[in-house]
Amino acid sequence: MSRPTVLVTRRIPQAALERVQAACEVQHWDSDDAIPRKTLLEWIKDKDGLYCLLTERIDAELLDAAGPRLRVVSTMSVGYDHVDIAACQARHIAVGNTPGVLTETTADLALALLLATARRLPEAIDAVKNGAWGPWKPEWMTGRDLFGSTVGVIGLGRIGAAFARRLTGFDCRILYTGNQPRSDVAAPLKAEFVELDTLLAQSDFVALHCPLNDATRHLVNADFLRKMKPTAMLINTTRGPVVDQDALYQALKNGTIAAAGLDVTSPEPLPPDHPLLTLPNCVVLPHIGSASIATRTKMALIAADNLIAGVQEQPLPNAV
Numbered sequence: 001m002s003r004p005t006v007l008v009t010r011r012i013p014q015a016a017l018e019r020v021q022a023a024c025e026v027q028h029w030d031s032d033d034a035i036p037r038k039t040l041l042e043w044i045k046d047k048d049g050l051y052c053l054l055t056e057r058i059d060a061e062l063l064d065a066a067g068p069r070l071r072v073v074s075t076m077s078v079g080y081d082h083v084d085i086a087a088c089q090a091r092h093i094a095v096g097n098t099p100g101v102l103t104e105t106t107a108d109l110a111l112a113l114l115l116a117t118a119r120r121l122p123e124a125i126d127a128v129k130n131g132a133w134g135p136w137k138p139e140w141m142t143g144r145d146l147f148g149s150t151v152g153v154i155g156l157g158r159i160g161a162a163f164a165r166r167l168t169g170f171d172c173r174i175l176y177t178g179n180q181p182r183s184d185v186a187a188p189l190k191a192e193f194v195e196l197d198t199l200l201a202q203s204d205f206v207a208l209h210c211p212l213n214d215a216t217r218h219l220v221n222a223d224f225l226r227k228m229k230p231t232a233m234l235i236n237t238t239r240g241p242v243v244d245q246d247a248l249y250q251a252l253k254n255g256t257i258a259a260a261g262l263d264v265t266s267p268e269p270l271p272p273d274h275p276l277l278t279l280p281n282c283v284v285l286p287h288i289g290s291a292s293i294a295t296r297t298k299m300a301l302i303a304a305d306n307l308i309a310g311v312q313e314q315p316l317p318n319a320v
């Protein structure tokens with residue numbers, strides 16, 4: 001019996017590649033650069049499975065280019081906003097993702113980003129390096145306290161809850177909002193379910209943990225930012241397009257809010273001359289939420305398992 005053929009669109013941890021190679025014939029874009037769209041459309045033809053990253057747009061055009069053999073799309077990410085799920089369902093193509101294994105690592109990074117933003121760490125580090133560090137002075141480089149503050153979590157899902165759990169160690173009051181209350185998760189955290197407007201009016205930090213979808217695209221717009229306290233800070237580790245970046249730039253420049261910490265932007269990478277990067281009160285990281293060695297390896301292996309199950313027409317270990 002012939003082995004299934006699959007396309008892997010990026011250099012991935014070796015253990016995962018070997019697992020895929022043991023079960024499939026692999027065409028591999030063996031590079032840290034993204035596969036060009038034209039090449040992707042050519043190479044996907046007649047494949048049984050696709051192992052992709054969040055940088056590839058998986059849409060009807062691509063599925064049509066693949067042809068009728070394609071049985072599974074396996075993305076090495078928990079987020080699947082880059083995959084047209086309806087188009088996959090219409091063609092009976094299974095979709096796999098990597099929930100759970102990256103939850104704690106991403107929550108760690110969200111907390112690190114919050115603290116870096118609140119306590120102005122990038123500015124302070126720059127000051128040490130560029131000679132701006134003078135004698136100790138009472139009001140220099142002062143930021144905001146996390147301990148004892150009110151933190152609003154938008155989306156108390158896996159990562160939102162893991163982030164909130166960390167905040168209990170800082171004696172924070174936790175507010176959250178979402179499609180519905182999650183009392184089972186919220187109770188041990190003493191997190192209160194509130195309307196979005198209440199969360200924005202009361203929070204010292206607003207952390208985004210909802211997925212990107214039609215309801216959340218540009219959820220953070222000028223109106224949203226106006227409802228936040230002028231001393232409040234926005235932390236985004238979900239997806240860039242959840243935030244209207246032009247509105248955020250204006251809000252940070254005009255003092256509508258105090259600061260923002262972003263692990264995700266639109267586009268990615270953010271061009272080095274982007275206006276947001278001129279602002280001292282905007283901390284930007286290059287989408288490293290899940291970037292620990294152990295977690296990226298687990299994600300790669302789960303994506304391999306989803307792919308292999310899909311081409312073998314078995315239920316995926318983690319189906320979307």
Ligand code: NDP
Nearest residue numbers: 079106155156157158159178179210211215237238289290
């Ligand atoms: P979950 O599905 O566990 O959590 C998402 C939560 O958001 C759910 O509780 C969901 O509620 C809620 N939600 C959905 N729509 C809305 C809305 N309109 N307003 C408020 N809340 C909403 O996902 P994860 O926690 O595992 O991941 C969340 C996202 O984080 C991913 O989709 C991804 O985009 C991003 N991510 C980023 C990483 C990074 O590197 N920066 C790393 C990992 C993930 P309900 O279930 O009721 O719909």
Ligand code: DGY
Nearest residue numbers: 076077078079102290
């Ligand atoms: C995801 O998994 O969705 C992240 O953005 C990358 O880990």
